[in-house]
Amino acid sequence: MTDRTNSSAGSRILAARRAAWGRWLRGSPSALVPLAVAVGAVTGLGAVGFRWLITAFTRMFTGYADYSGLGRVASTHWPWLGFWFLLLAPVVAGAVYGPLVHRFAPEARGHGVPEVMYAVSHRGGRIAPQVSLVKALASALCIGGGGSVGREGPIVQIGSAAGSTVAQLLRLDTPRVRLLVACGAAAGISATFNAPLAGPFFALELILRSFTAESFGAVVLASVTADVVGRTMLGDHPFLTLPIFAARGPVEYLLYIALGVAVGVVGVIFSKVLYLVEDACDWVWRGPEWARPAVGGILLGGLLIALPQMYGVGYPVLENAVEGKYVIGMLLLLMVGKMLATSLTIGIGGSGGVFAPTLFIGAMAGTAFGLVAHDLFPGVTESAGAYGLIGMGAALGGATGAPITAVIILFELTGEYSIILPLMAAVVMAAGTGHLLSKNTIYTAKLWRRGVDLDAAPSEHRDFTAADIAIPAPEPLSDQASLAAAAAALATSPFGMLPVIGADGRYTGCVSAQDVAEALRDTDPPPDLRTLVGLPAAVVADAAADEILAKLGGRGGTGLPVLNSGHTELIGWITYESVLAKLRPATPAASEQDP
Secondary structure, three states: OHHHHHHHHHHHHHHHHHHHHHHHHHHOHHHHHHHHHHHHHHHHHHHHHHHHHHHHHHHHHHOOOOOOOOOOOOOOOOHHHHHHHHHHHHHHHHHHHHHHHHHHOHHHOEOOHHHHHHHHHHOOOOOOOOHHHHHHHHHHHHHHOOOOOEOHHHHHHHHHHHHHHHHHHOOOOHHHHHHHHHHHHHHHHHHHHOOOOHHHHHHHHHHHOOOOHHHHHHHHHHHHHHHHHHHHHHOOOOOOOOOOOOOOOHHHHHHHHHHHHHHHHHHHHHHHHHHHHHHHHHHHOOOOHHHHHHHHHHHHHHHHHHOHHHOOOOHHHHHHHHOOOOOHHHHHHHHHHHHHHHHHHHHOOOEOEOHHHHHHHHHHHHHHHHHHHHHHOOOOOOOHHHHHHHHHHHHHHHHHOOHHHHHHHHHHHHOOHHHHHHHHHHHHHHHHHHHHHOOOOOOHHHHHOOOOOOOOOOOOOOOOEHHHHOEOOOOOEEOOOOHHHHHHHHHHOOOOEEEEEOOOOOEEEEEEHHHHHHHHHOOOOOOOOOOOOEOOOOEEOOOEHHHHHHHHOOOOOOOEEEEOOOOOOEEEEEOHHHHHHHHOOOOOOOOOOOO
């Protein structure tokens, strides 16, 4: 009997510790420290693995770590094919990743960031766990097989999926799920560019779309952790090796302002071309979606034969442009070619980002602008490469609508404070130009085409909080109540669980009918409810509609407890019926019928 008593006491202590751990993890700001570090570490490892996959697949198809900067040469694996292997590589890659994406994670198709933005704004940050693996394999195959897309968008989606998975495994509430998704996005940018400061601003400016002290601290921790992991495993090498530039005088700032306007127009054109080509591909294709990348790879291969510099991400070509190795005609050809190659890769169902192509296009446009400016005003202008560098940031700010991220990321890539003033001027002008010419950015345009407007005001039927629709909570049970008393109360309750309060009247959790029934069948049932109390999903009084719907999903008839801001007092209950009563449109008055 003593052993049983000790065992029961030990079980209660263990349950109490688990409950305390759960409350700390879900409610304490200090819990964000280990959570953010964990997401950053996982994303850093994922970024390293993803970059290794890209290199491995690129070598498998071409024999080189990066084929784009080599020009028209044969693959070392199939020298007898000559440059015609460029026609074969996208087809073979598409035949592998097309069915993979179609079968396991359709959201891995495309450039990734819009899917993350949608998940945060409309799905409570919940992303399917398999997205990380499928996105990594599909994007690496696409890029390694010649797809002219970037690796940053996939890594953002991989990191965001990792953050969402961690949050879901720990059963965190919706605000923390969203925050860990943003931590994954920040970590992805940080690990890719070796830019630990740009990552947080990318996450706050584009993913969360808000700035708070708590969220900033969390994304910074994740970003720094991912960067440390990346530098440790890949070496402390700069993302790009770029020359040092500086503005020569006040007059040159006028040229940088003009550059910002011009590149802002180019960024909008790229966005329009991207979705125009995607629409054309949708209109032409009538076969199964899983076969689309392989068949479309024939068109992509034909473009690569004409312009092999478009193979893969293309960073060596970008560096050559900024270093002044191309004439104006070649720069413009590469700019237009990148627009078409990236648009075609996405349009045929490829998987990869548009972040790097935007930098590429900005570098070509900026360098071409710089060549003209230097020829016209040789005494007051820097070399053309300086304009290419500024053009990268301007294109990024104009196309994405994220000027803060654009300025910081270019500053981190160069490490030169001397470019800050011309960079800020050009990026702000590009972002303003992009906003005047198009309501949507290159990311939000994809969501807008689905009928999703992230900037739209909430519908009047969704503009409510938990307190607005809460019904009276069921009579709570004491945590010292017997199993028999709990069973009797649950038998007459319309819900499958009931709230439980402690001796001090504070909310401690809920107990379900299933747990009580199983405990009653036990040979040594606990004397009271304390070991059976769990912490199910709950909402606070000011929770918005999206959070309520996200937490209510799949809960059937049990409903949600509504708590005060301190999670200590039960103030109501929410069911599907109470939500539907608010969501349903007003019934129009019946019209009078003619006699």
